[in-house]
Amino acid sequence: MKKKILTFMLLLVIAGVVMIAGHEIGRHMHKAEQNTETTEASVDYSLYYTYEDVEKVVSYLADTKAESEALSRLIDPLKKSEIIDVAFVKSVAQTIQVKASIYEEALNGKKDSDYMTKAEFEDFYERIVASATVKGLLRKDVLVLAISEEDKTSFFDGQDTYNAEFEIDESYEGNVLDVYMKNGKIFKINRLGDTQITLQNVWVESVTDGKCTFLYGNLEKTYPARTEEGIPDGAVTVATSLDADRQTEAGYETAGYVANLVFDYAGICKIERPQKVLRGKVISTGDTDIQVENIGGLTLGDYYKMYNVYEDAVDEESLSLLLGYSYVDMYLQDGKVGAVVINQELKSEDIRVIISNDDYSSYEMEMVQFTATSAFTVAYPDETEKTYEAGETVTITPEDYAPDDTLTVTPDTHSGRIRLLSVTRECGNPEYDGTMELDVKDGYIYVINELSLERYLANVVANAMPSDYPDAAMQAMAICARGTAYAKLKDESYAEYHAHLDDSSLCQVYNNVAETDASIRAVKDTYGLVPTYRGTLIVPMTFNTSFGTTCTNAEIWGGDAYSYLESNVENLDKDKIDLSDEADFEAFLTESDAYTIIDKDSPYYRWDITFTQEEMTDAIETVLENRKSLMADAILVEDETGEFVSADVPELGTVTEIEVAERTVSGVVSKLVIHGSEHTISISGQSNIRAILNPVNQEIVRQDGSTVTGWTSLPSPYYYVEKTDAGFVVHGGGFGHGAGMSIYGAGVLGRQGKSYKYILRHYFSYVDFASIYTMDDGEEAADSE
Template structure:
């Protein structure tokens, strides 16, 4: 090869390398990642369609609602897809654009296209007609690319509308905040509420101005693209920096004055094209602007650019829409954990981050492991206030804005109260981490308020606190309480105790003088003694309680809490949940489940506002409805401390009475629930007999998926199918509900169920906000006469998760098994079980595993017939299935592992 040819080849290679390098540099400048080679050039300071739609989407949807929308748009070219897809889809759901996308969202927005978007918005919201008034630009040259500053001007006009209640200032202008008394409505996902209609106030809760101190980035890996601030964590992956357009600060004004002549003219010719974006690509950096306007020398990541600085941002939920100014004022970080301070250095733990700040002045004293407020300005600590006062005691209750601590009474909580775990790895914890009934937390008190809680040790979950309900479990508030004891007992109030002898009866009324001294405690003198509450009736009569009883007064009445050892609590749970005649192995399984469930509930702290962990009703586990006995006590003692674990964590041990032969997954029973790997729905049948695991059996294959009507009907009517529950009465049942009785039950429950679960009761409307028929969540109390009832959705386990009720005055879709069982309750009709026995006046349908048949007379609904199986929600362990397996000789560990997949036995008291 000649030297000349070699030089030509080398020259070509150099040119290729130069071109590739130039492209890569250009991409880095614009913060983009290339997925194809079809570049769309967009000028600096020109807004893209994608960015315009992103901004508009926040008028209706926050991040969760936007991502929950059904994805209905289609791109003419799949290469058009990009980071903006969910925003474009949201704009379609808002009625701003068509579902068929023929133009690349990455292209520049023209003034004409902007006018079209605004006109469509006004069609939905006629009140927005005023947004065109007072604009500093016109839409006359409709084919010209739109300046970013002009779009932001009209966007602020939208935000300034009284129907929004939030505004970002125009350049140099003031901030207008929401007015007191503005209504708030929490936005719902798309499957529960349609796009807002004219007059709706959903947007009032969406957009908000906030001043944030940027502390860093979320490095957890669970939620990438989140900025950590003093006010919480905010997603900022697609956020924009609009300081040069919107900041009222003089320093920013000079930059605005230097905008090109073309930018200032808006509709006139703009200058040379500088930026570039790529079709169908995502951002290479979380904070790169949508139009590529950052200069190459700028730090493109917003969290890094404004680290330790205050910013003013427009937010939507936990997402930053854009930054519009730097905050020049001082910002105070309240109740920070100060690790140590020396000279001019302060090491703190704040918002989950270890931070080191320089102080403006040297510290007069060294600091270590204290709580205090620090004030930041210009990245320095300019003020420090340490809070040294600490108290400790058993937490009795955590109410709305207060903590009740034994020996101190009710103390108000600082609105910026923090909770720190300081006994192991330093961390900031949620409010549920302060467990009632325990003393593992110290409290920092300042000016009479609790500023911080310091968790100083692990919980050894030995005691549980049970909220006691009235007779028939009607209420948590008692008008009065009447007590006695098996032996001597004391009544303590305000530190003064009075002793009563066996058989003495003490009555405490709401408003009793003793309650003015605080909480009243009633407890037996002898360790083995019990307190009997004569004002409560259960199946076993007036119940006896181990441990002690606490009585507190509220405006609604008296609250009763029984605190006792967890193991002794189980003595009276087991017989209330399972007949003790089921035998020792079955009772030991029940003990495992009950202990696991109680442990999880104890740590979740769900009833801390009442000073309890659980209540004694079916809302948790039934406690002391049937008194403890030798069998239940023995089952607890033989499984002392044992729980069911999955990968080292105690499981949520859901259980129910009787299966239909198939259990359900969590999300099939509780629609908003998260599926758990150990609670998968499974067919409890095989050719090997009750409860054996013959995965290859013909029955297993035939009935593994029961989501179709045909397969479920075949399953529910199959004879001689060997399952764990097939010998029990509730295994199969049938009921016919008359149209008249259906109406009575539905009318009695529809409003209640809507108020309890508004997202689960959906009403059919002619206009769902998108110009078509659909279902929305709105108040409803009747559908009139019942015309038809249909199964809308059946899960793979066979459980019905949605039904349609058609009435003369409306149609509703009812979701979730509990709501369905309530609406179809055989309160006035007789239900027949598989042995021919009948049951009346049931306030719930036995289960949601049923086939539905409509019976008509003269073309009108006369009744419906339900052929069903099982009793209870159907997730987890079947108690009657446990009995059957125990009778086959299986041990309690085997039985637990059968129902809870891949689990082991653990111990909670180690």
């Protein structure tokens, strides 16, 4: 019994101990729960990053694919919403093999299980970036000068374009930002930047009401400008004294000025004025300097700019253009030219162009309707004038005026253009610079556009050459076009129309399409330049595509050959070849691989036209009488003796054979004999040679397989005719007459890095260059030698 009592008492003690222990454990667990609830409730999550917050920026720390994958594995997909801790950032550093000494101060002695605050993580991240451990990763301050209108993820800082992985908010324009970027691409905006960034050589138009309006490049912007010393509040007019020892004027005033704009986190904080302003005439230009009359050489600064503020402020790029002004203003900083300002009209010859109707068949207009892009004034024959608003339409008919009456249309601003609504071109209703003269004569109106030669050329170049051609090719085209136009100023071919030339391919195609930035730049880059031979202006002819040779003018139009035009193979070596033999010509046309022909990739390098016998007969009969009326001596009829004589055009009958009777050294067909079942005729003259085999109803199949139709003459005079069972096939090559510069070839040479001088000397042997604004009036075109 005693033993049982002891056992029972022992069990009671054990039970008591268990109860006490359980109570204590429960009490401690409850306390722990209370502590946990208190800790979580006290965390300010705004002070911390989650794994999801930092996942992307951490990914930019990877240099390799292996590192990228390893960093990705550090983040548990199920714990992205949890706060990052010290252990995580240490793992990041170890993964990209960063020494602990680089980042350990950012950890502030924390344990691995401790949370990392945002400030601590950013400090950690910045230390890694600053260490340059990760290639292409950097932190910098950038100026958001202008956000792209097309792509809001890119912006321009005045020198370079930056791209971001997100759209840039417009509120950042005009401010300095602190950003992270990897391999040149911005992936994070940290905050507004602390650095001041200077935009050099800006044209400041005004500073008023706490805002600065300025022009830089093609950008016109208005940004906040804090009113401090150096930033006057109110309209700005600057009077700068000139160097009296070097200039004829004591000083001048101009509305606006060149300055450096200093930007910070809140816009423009300072405007730095130039140290010195000079006025003078530029007499020559180089790549890095200009020569100024009575001053000497001035070096261009690294970030020099050119502004033309004559009427409307615009940015200029072509130094050659400076030669066209009697003076310019030069803003100097540290002894170098920071900016050049133009404030007068460009010196240029005026040219008068008679405008053709829609299909270029006549200059006679039964009605003329026009408006303008600006307000414009019409001067009427009764000496009255009326001003119209931009876009207002005016209609003129010859019935309302007397013979020989003249009306003149003038835009009220230099940038205004006259839009001719009664004429349609490829560009729609063409717009014209300058003035428009309407001459009433013989019941029709003749429209003459008068404008500066240089502005005319910008449009001619655009119509002659694609805008994506290299600059050197465009410059060569501009020089040729200027030479052609200048020669027309000296002759009287269009004097009966009170014009110098027309707007068709008879002279130079003008305003069929609008000018482009590339064509404008090419004309400015070559301001005034024309090609010369022994000091005399040449006739700079052009054509579209070479068939493999170039030729002399005599081979196309007869007369004496110009010394600067040669018959050559169209390769870099300008090899000589004789293709006057028919077999040699046909072999060259079909197998010219022995030469590296410059134009060989043009679609027009080779072409074919297929006719049935009936189609060929109809094609010739359709144009024969008209061609005879235009050039009677160039189309002869074979008589009974076998001689070719001048006679009325007979019935040919069915065309049975077409033979090339004569061919020039370069391969031009100079005489064609057409045999018909009734009569035989001979054809000569380059235009006849191409037009007589009228392909208007046939497909012209080019070497790339593409086709064109509706042509009224062959693409070139380089061809032979094959007789087939079904009729005839005309095999040819090239597009155009072949004398002078190949436009396609100029593009090829430009893409090879050749200069405009090389290109022009390739096509015009031994030529030099001169400015029409310094040539003697007596220097005429070099027509022959």
